[in-house]
Amino acid sequence: MWGFxxxxxxxxxxxxxxxxxFSDDAKFGFLLKWAHEYQPFIGIATGLLGIGVLVLGxxxxxxxxx
Incomplete structure (x- = not known):
């Protein structure tokens, strides 16, 4: 479950x-639609958080x- x-x-x-x-697309995905002006930094941080959740799971x- 945590891995998924x-x-x-x-x-x-x-x-x-x-x-x-690469495309300046503000409509990718459902999780970070609100954070377009904070990209790419919040996207990278969220991806790293996902790696942490996967490893802990x-x-x-x-x-x-x-």
Missing amino acids: LGVIVMIQGFGSAIATM ERSKSSNGG
Whole structure:
């Protein structure tokens, strides 16, 4: 569950940063539509947060034995 959530957050964050840098598209995704003037920095930070959630989810899954 946490791994899936982390992947979604990563895609939304890095995708919005890339879309803003290369096409100036304010309508990428659903998570960061409001933050167009803060791009690409908030997109990168959100992508890194998604990586953290993914790693923590995988760690908890492996520590629980399944």
